[in-house]
Amino acid sequence: MAHRINGGARMMNYTPLKETCEALEVACNNEQDWETIEQLVECVLEDMVRFNKWLAEKS
Secondary structure, three states: OHHHHHHHHHOOHHHHHHHHHHHHHHHHHOOOOOHHHHHHHHHHHHHHHHHHHHHHHHH
C-alpha cells in the first residue's frame, strides 16, 4: 500500500508523503519491529491528511 501511495505522491510532487512512504517501505523490507512500523503508518496517515488539504488548496 505504501508503494502505491508513494507513486501518487511522486506524480503530484508532494515530497513529505513520498519520503514517509519510502521510510515505511524500507522499514517493512528490513523487517523492523512492529512499534516502528506502526509509528510510520501513523505518519503516513497524517501526511495523507496534509496531502489532501494541499490538493484542495491547489484546486
